[in-house]
Amino acid sequence: MTLTYDEAVALDQADPLASFRTEFLRGDDPVAYLDGNSLGRPPLRTVRRVEDVLRRQWGERLIRSWEDGWLELPEQVGDRLASACLGAAAGQTVIAESTSVNLYKAIHAACGLRDGRDELVATDTDFPTDRYLVESVASARGMTVRWLSPDVVEGVTSEQLDVVLSERTAAVLLSHVDYRSGVLLDMAAITDQVHAVGALVIWDLCHSAGVIPLALDAVGVDLAVGCTYKYLNAGPGAPAFVYVAERHLREVRQPITGWWSSTDRFAMGPSYEADPSIRAMLSGTAYVPGIVAVDASVSLVAEAGIDAIREKAVALTEHCVALVDAWLVPHGFAVASPRDPARRGGHVTVQGPRAREVAAAMYEAKVIPDFRNPDMIRLGLSPLTTSYAELWTAMDITRRIAEGDPVAVAL
Ligand SMILES: *Cc1c(COP(=O)(O)O)cnc(C)c1O
Numbered sequence: 127m128t129l130t131y132d133e134a135v136a137l138d139q140a141d142p143l144a145s146f147r148t149e150f151l152r153g154d155d156p157v158a159y160l161d162g163n164s165l166g167r168p169p170l171r172t173v174r175r176v177e178d179v180l181r182r183q184w185g186e187r188l189i190r191s192w193e194d195g196w197l198e199l200p201e202q203v204g205d206r207l208a209s210a211c212l213g214a215a216a217g218q219t220v221i222a223e224s225t226s227v228n229l230y231k232a233i234h235a236a237c238g239l240r241d242g243r244d245e246l247v248a249t250d251t252d253f254p255t256d257r258y259l260v261e262s263v264a265s266a267r268g269m270t271v272r273w274l275s276p277d278v279v280e281g282v283t284s285e286q287l288d289v290v291l292s293e294r295t296a297a298v299l300l301s302h303v304d305y306r307s308g309v310l311l312d313m314a315a316i317t318d319q320v321h322a323v324g325a326l327v328i329w330d331l332c333h334s335a336g337v338i339p340l341a342l343d344a345v346g347v348d349l350a351v352g353c354t355y356k357y358l359n360a361g362p363g364a365p366a367f368v369y370v371a372e373r374h375l376r377e378v379r380q381p382i383t384g385w386w387s388s389t390d391r392f393a394m395g396p397s398y399e400a401d402p403s404i405r406a407m408l409s410g411t412a413y414v415p416g417i418v419a420v421d422a423s424v425s426l427v428a429e430a431g432i433d434a435i436r437e438k439a440v441a442l443t444e445h446c447v448a449l450v451d452a453w454l455v456p457h458g459f460a461v462a463s464p465r466d467p468a469r470r471g472g473h474v475t476v477q478g479p480r481a482r483e484v485a486a487a488m489y490e491a492k493v494i495p496d497f498r499n500p501d502m503i504r505l506g507l508s509p510l511t512t513s514y515a516e517l518w519t520a521m522d523i524t525r526r527i528a529e530g531d532p533v534a535v536a537l
Pocket residue numbers: 224225226227253255256301305330332333353
């Protein structure tokens with residue numbers, strides 16, 4: 127089913143999400159952008175909304191804007207994000223800080239909820255920040271990390287988990303979609319397996335949020351974190367989200383006990399008392415322009431519908447895999463992502479000894495993928511912004527580069 131250029135154009139014409147491409151700021155450069163899974167494109171409405179924050183809300187209203195609504199933004203926008211793409215009811219999600227900081231809080235919080243248990247489970251293939259933070263929390267709490275070493279393309283299996291889970295396990299941290307291969311784990315089955323030993327699960331949703339429909343409440347997830355600058359397009363360093371299931375909220379405690387997480391922020395009381403709501407996961411003053419940027423992009427996801435977004439993600443990755451098979455595999459590359467779309471997130475990874483050189487030439491040709499040491503090229507496909515023609519053009523240029531076509535290389 128190798129796509130032709132004309133077929134790609136026809137798919138764009140029939141694409142129910144095609145009009146969303148005009149909702150984003152874009153110029154003629156690059157020729158193709160296949161890195162929206164690392165940094166999504168800027169929505170036009172974000173520019174307008176953030177400008178309003180700066181000019182009117184901050185510029186004119188000044189300090190009064192906190193009372194006009196800024197104070198509630200972390201949980202208000204958290205609720206909107208939860209409704210648009212997490213499958214979570216209101217009151218369980220806040221927008222704050224980075225994924226890394228939220229991971230630190232969430233891992234500590236999960237351990238606190240399972241006090242007396244002394245083991246954490248994580249994978250040694252996970253994104254570095256996740257691994258480093260598990261180690262840091264384990265060391266601070268005198269716990270042991272049981273590392274899993276899954277195959278990067280297959281992902282963690284229930285057999286592997288079975289070996290490490292026990293009544294000593296406090297919590298398991300896993301990425302729902304692997305940042306390298308894009309393998310998508312079975313969240314429901316794994317959550318059940320972890321719960322069967324009485325442990326809690328923390329899902330990292332960095333590569334799922336905004337591209338895969340989630341059902342955190344229905345699945346019974348305990349805690350989750352994720353970033354908003356990848357498929358959620360909220361901008362570089364935009365604040366992340368953290369979810370805590372309602373059943374844990376009364377007890378949940380996290381270590382960065384700033385005033386924004388206390389019961390009555392403005393009582394300025396003598397001692398700390400954690401807020402009984404999801405606000406307990408906050409710490410300090412919210413970064414308003416960042417949260418407003420999250421709100422703007424979440425509104426786009428809500429309008430497009432997460433199911434339609436997933437449908438296009440599957441179609442884009444299916445065509446991408448077929449083009450890689452036809453055009454790059456003959457030149458020494460292999461698909462390093464699951465072939466079953468039900469087990470794959472929103473990107474496709476190709477692997478080969480010439481990956482570094484080919485990725486550099488793609489950059490020169492203004493086709494922007496993502497290179498991962500030592501030999502992987504990630505092709506990120508963002509359903510709201512990537513067109514089928516853009517995918518085709520990117521793959522055609524990459525094919526010519528891989529073939530050593532001097533014109534492509536000199537583009
Ligand atoms: C992108 C990503 C992060 C990023 O964390 P930051 O604190 O935003 O730098 C963390 N974990 C995973 C799995 C990611 O993909």
